[in-house]
Amino acid sequence: MPLNAAISRPFERIGVEGERAPITRALAEETPVAIECNGIGYAVLMATPVDLLDLACGFALTERLVDGAGDIVDVEVHAAEAGAIVRLTLAERVAGRLLDRVRHRTTDSSCGLCGIENLEQALRPLPRLAARWDGEDSAVFAALPALDRHQPLNDRTRAVHAAAACTREGAIRLVREDVGRHNAFDKLIGAMLRAGLDWEGGFALLTSRCSFELVEKAVLSGCPMLATLSAPTRLAVDRALGAGLALRTLVRPDALLRTPEFVDRSSDTC
Structure with a gap:
């Protein structure tokens, strides 16, 4: 089958007053992508079938199969x-x-967790980040409005996530898109790995919620700060604090949520 990012399909648009009109919309592709490592079937991801070299390389790094491009x-x-x-x-x-x-996997998914037999494998210890975020929050506010201009696939489909590598000042260096937030970030990490780029004191901006898997991908790629458009989970916050990753979440044009340097568990509720 051809590997396309999107394909157009006919629809009928129905208005609130019952008015009808035929339209054509571009739909993002979501395709099985099998990852084989040294001849072993390792994972099957549901992904947008573009930038697949980036996806595989980033996935190998964030799965801790490799330490670098070498x-x-x-x-x-x-x-x-x-x-x-x-x-x-x-x-x-x-x-x-x-x-x-492979011994700890019986099935595969984009998050890299489903099918792990040994529960301890789900929360393996994270390394402590060597690079610490020392930039200003104004950089996040600078990057946010520019992100739309770097999302051509989402502009067509309104159905995909983006992951952007930003400079310390908030300029967007590189963006990758995918139907899955994990895949978009792996594509970005893989693109940087293949190009020999590092974070250089910058940060990642993601159009998604802040899950613990994305925190782990950021840490394992050496990213000092992760910013996301939606809220974090408790586990994401805890994992980020433990690894020294700065978090900025619920990013909006006029405000963002800054993670404290410690977790106050006195208000924990069920």
């Missing part, structure tokens, strides 16, 4: 009848990680 010997995308297959060849140095991780 551990990825080769990566290829192959179209298949039902979707796409991305084949990664990992360096012998990290091959043992692959086998160990």
Whole structure:
């Protein structure tokens, strides 16, 4: 099948007064993408089938299969009848990680959790970030209005997430889009990995809620600050604090939510 980001389909628009009109809308593609590592089927992600080399490389990093671009010997995308297959060849140095991780998986999903037999694998310890965010919150307010201009697929479909790498001052450096928020961030991380880019004191801006999986991806990629348009979960906040990741959530043109430097559990409720 062809690998397209979107395809147009006919619809009927019905107004509040019952008026009807035929229209055509672009729909974002959502396709099975199989990730193979060293000949082993590792995961199947439901993803927008563009920037798949970026997706696979970022996924390998945030799954902790590799430490950097040097551990990825080769990566290829192959179209298949039902979707796409991305084949990664990992360096012998990290091959043992692959086998160990596969033993903890019985099914696959974009979040990398479903099917893990050993519950401890779901919340593996995160490294402490070496880089700390020392920028100003004004950078987030600067990046937010510019983000729309870097989302061509969402402009067509209004159905995909975006992940942006921003400078310390809030200029947008790079953006990737996908129907899944995890995939969009993995694509961004993979694109930076393949291009030899690091965060350089900047931050990531995501058009999604702040889940703990996104916190972990940020930490594992060395990102010092994560900003999201929607709210965080409790686990996301706790994991971020434990790893030294700065969080800015519920980002709006006039306000944002800044995570404190500690968690006050005195008000915890069921």
